Amino acid sequence: MEGEILKGHLDMIVLAALSDRPAHGYAVIEEIRRRSAGAFDLPEGTIYPVLHRLEQAGLLASRWVTTDSGRRRRVYALTRRGERALADHRAGWEQFSGAIGRLLGGRGLSKNPA
């Protein structure tokens, strides 16, 4: 799958990956790969900047967690605003994919292609 297609949807993807439960960056990558059935296999250099951006925007909150083995992880969770943003993205996605559907469908069919 071509990377450029993601553009503009990545924030939504990351927010969705965190919608069930908090997770650290690496786990977000795995969650996205799992939920998308392998369709989205994103490199770390893609995810970390997004997480930082979303935290800066107040949609995510992070805290450092030290595992039993002494390893430090940064765990991200949706904030209230993040949940709202995800809901907005969802609605926007419906609009968008609907419009694309009509576009690809051809002549101005509205709902019931004869």
Add this chain to the structure above:
Amino acid sequence: MEGEILKGHLDMIVLAALSDRPAHGYAVIEEIRRRSAGAFDLPEGTIYPVLHRLEQAGLLASRWVTTDSGRRRRVYALTRRGERALADHRAGWEQFSGAIGRLLGGRGLSKNPA
């Protein structure tokens, strides 16, 4: 609708708008607006560069047409390669929107959300 959502899909949108019949740039804008029921209302500065890019890539072919009133228009049509590219984009879109659907759907549901 936020513009950034388009990213990566614009080529497909333009190709789709030309799939029924050739059209000039301005008409492409109107066709996109019409087919998308107003969801996509793109400025000229967005469309013309795309048309040029797609022609350069061999997916569109253009010819200058002079109307009865003496006005010059540049009419674009899909090439054979453009048609194939559109078909590929369609398939890619199915993959992509399916993956997003699973992403938004939450925990690893495959098809039948209980």
Add this chain to the structure above:
DNA sequence: CCTGATACCTAGTAATGTTATGCATCAAGC
């Protein structure tokens, strides 16, 4: 004559995702 719609074009800009790289920790193999 002047305005607004039609019609084309391009330079500059901001945003965004990827590549490449670096660092550190941990488990496993030898």
Add this chain to the structure above:
DNA sequence: GCTTGATGCATAACATTACTAGGTATCAGG
């Protein structure tokens, strides 16, 4: 003990892409 690979975080440099803003020209209507 040492090395290797997976885990885990981070950022700088880069290419792509869509939009903004500006320019030119034609045509119809007032």
